[in-house]
Amino acid sequence: MSRPTDATLSNFFKRAVAEHEASMALVGEVERVLRFGDRCVRLRFAGDALAEAVTRAFLPRVVAADEAPVHATVCLWEESRLPHGASSVPWSDGEVGPRGLVRGASGERVVAVHEAGSLAVTLVDRDARSLLYRVPDASKLPWWERAAPLRPALFWALSEPGRHLVHAGAVGDARRGGVLLAGAGGSGKTTVALAALAAGMAYVADDYVLLHVTPGERGGDVGAGYADGEPVAWNMFATAKLDQGHLARFPQLAAAVTGVADLASEEKAVLDVAALMPASLLPSLPIRAVLVPRIRGGRTRLRRASAAQALLALAPSTAFQMPFDEGQVFASLASLARRVPAFALDVGDEPEELAQAVDSVLDLVAEGADAPNEPLALGATR
Amino acid sequence: MGRVFSINNPHVVHETIDGETILIHLGTGTYYSLDGVAAEVWGLLVAGASDSETRTRIQARYDADPALVGESVGSLVEQLLQEDLLTHHASDSETPRAAHDAVVSAAGPFVAPVLHKYTDMQEFMLVDPLHDVEADAGWPHVKTD
Numbered sequence: 001m002s003r004p005t006d007a008t009l010s011n012f013f014k015r016a017v018a019e020h021e022a023s024m025a026l027v028g029e030v031e032r033v034l035r036f037g038d039r040c041v042r043l044r045f046a047g048d049a050l051a052e053a054v055t056r057a058f059l060p061r062v063v064a065a066d067e068a069p070v071h072a073t074v075c076l077w078e079e080s081r082l083p084h085g086a087s088s089v090p091w092s093d094g095e096v097g098p099r100g101l102v103r104g105a106s107g108e109r110v111v112a113v114h115e116a117g118s119l120a121v122t123l124v125d126r127d128a129r130s131l132l133y134r135v136p137d138a139s140k141l142p143w144w145e146r147a148a149p150l151r152p153a154l155f156w157a158l159s160e161p162g163r164h165l166v167h168a169g170a171v172g173d174a175r176r177g178g179v180l181l182a183g184a185g186g187s188g189k190t191t192v193a194l195a196a197l198a199a200g201m202a203y204v205a206d207d208y209v210l211l212h213v214t215p216g217e218r219g220g221d222v223g224a225g226y227a228d229g230e231p232v233a234w235n236m237f238a239t240a241k242l243d244q245g246h247l248a249r250f251p252q253l254a255a256a257v258t259g260v261a262d263l264a265s266e267e268k269a270v271l272d273v274a275a276l277m278p279a280s281l282l283p284s285l286p287i288r289a290v291l292v293p294r295i296r297g298g299r300t301r302l303r304r305a306s307a308a309q310a311l312l313a314l315a316p317s318t319a320f321q322m323p324f325d326e327g328q329v330f331a332s333l334a335s336l337a338r339r340v341p342a343f344a345l346d347v348g349d350e351p352e353e354l355a356q357a358v359d360s361v362l363d364l365v366a367e368g369a370d371a372p373n374e375p376l377a378l379g380a381t382r
Numbered sequence: 383m384g385r386v387f388s389i390n391n392p393h394v395v396h397e398t399i400d401g402e403t404i405l406i407h408l409g410t411g412t413y414y415s416l417d418g419v420a421a422e423v424w425g426l427l428v429a430g431a432s433d434s435e436t437r438t439r440i441q442a443r444y445d446a447d448p449a450l451v452g453e454s455v456g457s458l459v460e461q462l463l464q465e466d467l468l469t470h471h472a473s474d475s476e477t478p479r480a481a482h483d484a485v486v487s488a489a490g491p492f493v494a495p496v497l498h499k500y501t502d503m504q505e506f507m508l509v510d511p512l513h514d515v516e517a518d519a520g521w522p523h524v525k526t527d
Binding site: 325 | 392395397399400402404406408411413415417500502503
């Protein structure tokens with residue numbers, strides 16, 4: 001695959017910075033600071049419309065600008081706000097690699113992600129820890145980008161050894177901690193997360209968390225009951241995404257979602273968990289087990305799984321989705337798989353059984369019970 | 383004498399947990415698992431043992447037909463090369479100390495080593511990320527028509 005030159009990408013980055021500044025001069029600057037654990041990311045928007053569209057999914061994570069040191073800054077603007085439009089991207093379609101990644105010939109300082117569907121362009125200057133995010137128009141931001149915005153930028157901005165944006169869900173409760181829901185798209189992560197939410201359990205995410213495997217300082221907003229150094233899943237997006245099957249299975253949640261009748265065939269309904277069920281949304285949960293769901297139908301069954309099964313479920317979907325990952329996340333997830341027990345969950349038809357399975361896992365872990373490698377009776381320990 | 387190998391860095395990452403090895407090839411979107419004898423073979427190869435040394439070590443550990451053991455180990459090594467997980471770069475002159483230490487547990491019955499291959503995520507790597515994506519769902523949902 002051919003690549004643009006490093007100079008081409010650097011020059012495009014400089015033009016993009018100038019376009020962001022010009023956009024802010026035209027439509028005004030809106031600043032938001034998001035806090036994920038002990039890391040803060042500043043968003044500098046050109047205009048209210050984009051700030052509103054992007055920030056909505058992060059509302060519980062918005063903090064005062066001076067609350068904590070800012071770790072990285074993302075500058076955001078819309079092509080449509082520039083009178084003469086934005087610069088064309090300096091790469092051809094053939095130079096866009098897997099996961100939308102565009103790297104210079106040496107792959108060093110400036111890298112870009114050109115995303116499908118949204119046509120969002122994320123630019124990263126690795127040396128300056130500076131990020132740019134450009135979209136065609138805030139009003140045309142697709143549903144998935146509104147539900148879980150800025151994933152490539154946040155993956156890069158928040159990554160460090162032992163801490164990564166990971167494709168996994170997390171549910172549980174404040175007393176017993178949480179389970180990490182591991183698996184590729186369609187495995188049942190969201191189904192289990194919604195079942196837990198509907199049953200009144202705590203919700204951190206249905207499919208993306210900031211996972212800190214070896215935390216030292218965790219910041220000030222973790223709940224009580226964390227052991228030092230325990231893995232933590234931080235909430236990123238205050239949303240849950242419901243497909244047609246979820247809407248039918250969880251009518252009480254479906255009733256809280258607007259615009260269901262207008263959904264396109266592949267479109268998911270976005271549940272604003274922060275607005276509709278604020279008490280259920282926690283900023284973080286300590287991770288006490290990995291739960292590997294698989295859609296099966298019929299009765300829900302739970303059994304012990306190996307650490308390798310947990311890693312198989314966790315690692316590939318994150319490693320292959322995140323454009324900036326070069327294998328670092330794999331080592332972190334292996335570390336997690338070694339530290340907490342894993343369970344396999346055959347996802348059946350009844351939501352109550354799914355919530356009961358999560359409950360059983362948390363009880364088993366709290367009691368230190370070593371579950372056998374055979375089906376476990378749901379709720380047997382309560 | 384035999385061939386010695388290196389992991390195909392930086393494209394391949396691997397971790398071994400409780401005797402099972404998981405490998406991800408970041409360039410192809412394929413991932414793999416190795417357990418039992420296969421994980422032992424992997425451990426020896428990445429510790430610097432040659433293919434001939436690896437065959438000899440596995441043959442010595444199991445009470446099984448040496449020819450069968452040697453053939454199945456050789457077959458696995460070829461698969462690892464074909465899948466671009468290993469590259470061979472030289473012939474060995476002396477087996478590194480790490481390879482001598484790589485297998486320490488007692489052997490059970492011999493089960494021919496198997497490379498389990500998973501291709502369900504290849505779509506992340508193989509599709510055109512701008513044009514082959516479902517318009518209503520976005521990346522990473524691939525068009526099915």
